[in-house]
């Protein structure tokens with residue numbers, strides 16, 4: 001997994017709540033058997049107008065947000081299905097951080113597995129950032145210091161599970177870690193199998 | 197009950213680290229597994245417990261004549277990949293032509309694989325369905341699928357617990373689907389976030405296993421990690437019919453073990469919500485997430501009445517997408533399509549409930565309606581009971597089993613602007629096809645709407 005320590009980038013505002021995984025990556029693009037190449041399908045339907053042309057109003061299509069690498073959105077981002085294609089698409093598109101006041105549980109854990117940071121800010125902080133981003137802003141997300149700042153004097157601390165933080169910083173491979181506990185798994189398994 | 201199951205599966209725990217828990221049953225399907233197997237291959241790892249791992253094809257499969265080759269090349273490849281992976285890694289696969297094939301969450305209980313006290317995972321959010329048997333069952337992403345394949349374990353923190361107590365009795369004509377839609381409308385689509393919901397109370401106890409599965413299935417639509425219902429006599433008799441007795445050495449002690457699972461009298465939950473079962477009505481969703489529902493007797497709500505600007509914005513957006521105006525009685529809204537199926541409502545009792553309404557009537561001339569049984573076995577049982585005749589005579593299509601129009605990964609999709617009464621679980625934008633408008637309802641309500649051509653209060657149709 002790609003380690004994450006700190007990231008500075010332009011913020012893209014997606015002012016919608018309860019953004020579900022069917023919007024992040026619609027089902028017709030889940031038929032591939034690879035982990036890569038999903039960025040082009042990110043928010044596929046929202047990016048398009050009825051006649052199939054790109055909607056110039058949608059944030060990802062706006063000229064000024066082409067370099068964006070931090071997405072900020074309303075509460076409960078990533079609700080719906082467990083498809084890991086959602087974080088794959090976001091990362092493949094170029095996002096490194098998603099900021100919201102809350103995330104759906106499975107989406108959050110899928111992000112952690114891929115080194116994409118789902119950053120939970122206060123509702124006020126999120127709302128503020130949504131407004132700031134409209135006028136274009138660049139922020140630095142520092143996972144080590146657990147803060148976001150815009151270089152203009154705004155700074156907010158955020159909370160994250162210490163274990164998760166550490167794994168992200170180190171880019172820890174969870175399977176390798178679990179396999180190092182083989183002794184415990186083996187003895188649990190022996191006892192389990194003798195019961196049934 | 198969550199604590200007990202967690203305790204029984206704890207492999208390793210250390211302060212300031214998530215727990216390592218053992219997984220008893222790992223279910224796979226074609227869409228979320230190929231990258232996980234690829235990961236194993238690259239790292240030269242094996243599937244640790246192929247005996248605890250089962251696969252089926254459901255999301256992509258066509259529901260028309262299965263003897264023909266699959267048109268869609270990508271879908272065909274994905275199915276072929278699962279076939280090859282299952283073979284290479286020694287995993288049992290219920291393939292497209294197998295008598296056991298079906299939607300993953302329908303077949304595992306049907307085959308007796310799902311048993312009380314188990315930890316169950318699948319790369320699919322509706323894994324919460326299996327909680328109806330008193331299991332801890334939840335959806336995981338593909339990286340975690342790979343993790344479980346390789347280690348049979350998962351690292352995670354114990355979720356918080358929430359009790360939803362449904363006291364009193366349901367009114368006649370109110371189904372399990374209405375119960376869960378009613379609950380989601382009350383607590384919101386993120387109301388269960390970070391929690392495992394345990395459903396308790398008399399109204400839950402009186403439900404059949406199939407109805408309990410419908411409720412647990414949609415726990416994820418309330419944002420919950422999982423849903424569960426403690427095992428009782430209903431659970432045991434369902435399972436004894438399905439588990440081969442030869443598989444059980446000592447059935448008494450196994451049943452005793454199951455019956456130790458229910459939460460102890462007086463135990464505490466992190467959150468408790470009480471709902472009076474009598475207050476629930478048959479529901480229809482009007483918007484673009486499962487929380488946006490109203491009783492069938494009401495009218496489309498007005499965004500002006502929303503309690504926050506964000507909520508108002510979301511409602512306006514939803515009404516625009518759905519092509520609806522505030523204030524219109526939901527029963528006045530006509531529909532183009534009806535879909536009876538999905539892991540929420542495609543079991544035999546669901547098909548029976550729909551057939552009871554349809555019997556002897558005809559599907560409205562403006563409506564195209566289809567029934568997609570949840571498994572090949574259910575299809576067969578329904579045919580033995582003659583249900584397919586009732587549906588076919590009325591003008592419904594009678595299909596092979598699969599996820600079908602629940603998410604439209606196969607050719608079964610809505611056209612832009614089409615309005616569908618669907619027994620599935622998600623009414624997100626474009627879920628059933630780009631521009632398609634989904635209204636979630638129970639099987640009986642879907643059947644009634646197919647006949648009437650608009651939403652109806654099926655209670656008026658019951659004698």
Ligand code: SF4
Nearest residue numbers: 322538539599602603
């Ligand atoms: S029926 Fe629908 S919700 Fe259920 S597993 Fe299939 S696609 Fe998912």
